Amino acid sequence: MKFFIDTAELSEVLEARDMGVLDGVTTNPSLMKKASERAGRAVDFHTRIVDICEMVDGDVSAEVTAVTFDGIMAEARVLAALHKNVVVKVPLILEGIKAIRALRIEGIRTNCTLCFSPMQALVAAKAGAQYISPFLGRVDDIASDGVQLLKDIVTIYRNYGFTTEVLAASIRHPIHVVEAARMGAHVATMPLGVIKKLLLHPLTDIGLARFLEDWKSFSA
Ligand code: G3P
Secondary structure (H helix, E strand, O other): OEEEEEOOOHHHHHHHHHHOOOOEEEOOHHHHHHHHHHHOOOOOHHHHHHHHHHHOOOEEEEEOOOOOHHHHHHHHHHHHHHOOOEEEEEEOOHHHHHHHHHHHHHOOOEEEEEEOOHHHHHHHHHHOOOEEEEEHHHHHHOOOOHHHHHHHHHHHHHHHOOOOEEEEEOOOOHHHHHHHHHHOOOEEEEOHHHHHHOOOOHHHHHHHHHHHHHHHHHHO
16 A cells, blocks of 8 residues: 655655655645645745655645646646656546546546545546545545445446556545555555554553563663
């Protein structure tokens, strides 16, 4: 399973990369806004994407903001030209699906975002998306079941042998990651806080404290 970090914050990308388990990065307009707010100035979108690409050896999703076919195509070509690791994030709307197909033909890889139903995911795969991003946390937020959505997508893709990679997104806690791994989702994109939580177990801390204590008295 690949681990991506869901951020546009360079310090967070570095911290996750230095753990040695980072395979890629996903960004979106809201994460860009957050990074700008933290920096106290408007972060240049293209520069930030290139900076991230140079930090991580893996795919980096950069999202279009156009909602027409022509607009999405134009933005996607510019984003894809920034760096070989860029994957263009395209919303799961009619114009987006048309663009995903056309971009596939041009050799530009896409991450189809804002997926909330198995049928949307099926359409995205048929159009030729490299990744599909179901938003687990946002489905849970409306008292529905994000993990079930993910399960349905994985099953449907397996049934037909689609090569589109399932990228579990909008992950809020480690259980989302466990469930995604259990069903064989290809990627989980997580905030830094969730990546760090994957390591935690109280018995590890208690066990380590005991080992160190025993070592101290043994070697004294
Ligand atoms: O990258 C998109 C997705 O992960 C958004 O997450 O927490 O804003 O629902 P969230």
